[in-house]
Amino acid sequence: MIEPAYWLMKSEPDVYSIDDLCRDGSTPWEGVRNYQARNFMTSQRVGDRVLFYHSNAKPPGIVGIAEVVRLAYPDASQFSPESPYFDKKATSDHPRWWHTDIGYLAHFDRIITLDELRHTPELDDMLLFKRSRLSIQPINAAMWHVIVALRKKIMHR
């Protein structure tokens, strides 16, 4: 059996939230226009696990899990002059931007906030803190397990 890889993917809830993904079941992860994020996405395989992160949210944090349901294919929006994601240097023979499809798995019972992630010593090496603008990033298996365990932890205030 092949082990899945783990990822963190950011979305602004005002644009596309985990509730939207829950409603849709799955969605094409269109519109990524950062090379490193694209390269990570093209290396995703069906069955890989995804931490769904709400950025530009109050508070920002991980709100649930999802999975990769379709391998990367060319992003149609790069070819549409009307689209805000249009890229005049992309051609159908040589697409520049690719994306996978992401499927809903579950909401967490609570948000695991950025602040809480920062204060979890096992997560010190998360790219989230070092490369704050990278919207798709790999997560190692140990971190994945720490995070999914955190969601069951009861917060004392």
Next chain:
DNA sequence: GCCAACGTTGGC
């Protein structure tokens, strides 16, 4: 809404 961080573009 502000602004620091940082990725991209394009002139040279």
Next chain:
DNA sequence: GCCAACGTTGGC
């Protein structure tokens, strides 16, 4: 290939 200008991300 450098780097200034510019645009975007995303926390606060």
